[in-house]
Amino acid sequence: MSHFPWWYVTLVAMTTRRGRAGEFPPPPEPLAVPVFDSHTHLDITVQEGEGAAVGELIAAAAKVGVDRLVQVGVDVPSSRWSADLAARDERVLATVAVHPNEAPRLPDLDEALREIEALAELPRVRGIGETGLDTFRTGAEGRAPQEESFRAHIAIAKRHGKALIIHDRDAHADVLRVLDEEGAPEAVILHCFSGDAEFAAESVRRGYLLSFAGTVTFGNARGLREAAAITPPEQMLVETDAPYLTPTPYRGRPNASYLIPLTMRVLAETTGTDLDELCAAISATGERVLGPWR
Numbered sequence: 001m002s003h004f005p006w007w008y009v010t011l012v013a014m015t016t017r018r019g020r021a022g023e024f025p026p027p028p029e030p031l032a033v034p035v036f037d038s039h040t041h042l043d044i045t046v047q048e049g050e051g052a053a054v055g056e057l058i059a060a061a062a063k064v065g066v067d068r069l070v071q072v073g074v075d076v077p078s079s080r081w082s083a084d085l086a087a088r089d090e091r092v093l094a095t096v097a098v099h100p101n102e103a104p105r106l107p108d109l110d111e112a113l114r115e116i117e118a119l120a121e122l123p124r125v126r127g128i129g130e131t132g133l134d135t136f137r138t139g140a141e142g143r144a145p146q147e148e149s150f151r152a153h154i155a156i157a158k159r160h161g162k163a164l165i166i167h168d169r170d171a172h173a174d175v176l177r178v179l180d181e182e183g184a185p186e187a188v189i190l191h192c193f194s195g196d197a198e199f200a201a202e203s204v205r206r207g208y209l210l211s212f213a214g215t216v217t218f219g220n221a222r223g224l225r226e227a228a229a230i231t232p233p234e235q236m237l238v239e240t241d242a243p244y245l246t247p248t249p250y251r252g253r254p255n256a257s258y259l260i261p262l263t264m265r266v267l268a269e270t271t272g273t274d275l276d277e278l279c280a281a282i283s284a285t286g287e288r289v290l291g292p293w294r
């Protein structure tokens with residue numbers, strides 16, 4: 001593999017060492033205009049959150065034009081870790097939350113929410129999430145605490161003027177209902193958008209941002225591409241949700257921010273937008289709703 005750049009060789013060595021099922025895919029052709037990854041889990045990607053490996057993943061992304069990213073918390077420890085990373089790395093902003101699948105399992109949700117609220121005050125914590133509703137992995141018995149947690153996160157986002165990052169799995173109508181009942185914060189990001197064109201149109205009408213993950217590249221995701229096609233560039237974001245949702249043709253292998261160009265190319269093609277212009281629009285939207293990285 002000597003024709004691959006040094007950082008890719010390092011990444012492969014990293015995954016091989018850890019005995020993962022697959023190694024990281026090869027690097028795609030770099031983007032000419034930089035874009036950012038609106039949703040990634042570096043701590044989960046490297047499993048132990050080792051500093052060196054995290055640094056390599058961030059550097060690998062920068063090499064292909066993904067020069068900024070948003071590190072997303074899913075519980076109190078990962079939110080704290082995300083805030084710490086953002087505080088010491090200018091390429092990273094953080095979001096903090098208790099994930100909707102975590103909330104019903106916590107012995108003391110209120111205490112966790114107090115810790116999330118304390119982290120929300122930090123200057124490089126720019127979003128509250130991922131929060132939301134998930135009726136796929138949480139059964140009927142967990143719905144009430146999940147919704148209670150979602151409402152609390154909406155309130156925290158509004159109190160601190162931060163963006164709200166929503167996880168919505170099989171719960172489109174209920175997500176909109178709770179946002180209507182509580183009153184949405186100024187910036188709402190529908191992470192890993194999973195609706196059809198109709199739900200996309202409704203979200204666009206409300207001024208929400210739709211963040212598209214590698215799922216939009218999947219062969220069977222025609223509905224998702226129809227949703228992307230009607231999303232205006234200024235309401236569109238792109239993300240990995242790494243280490244999950246690796247774009248085509250590398251499904252099943254680990255994902256990381258350096259694979260964003262694969263998803264960006266599909267989004268540009270789907271929307272009939274020039275790739276460079278779409279990257280510039282997404283970057284501008286990110287700086288507008290999350291604030292500047294540097």
Ligand SMILES: [Zn+2]
Nearest residue numbers: 039072130241
């Ligand atoms: Zn996520």
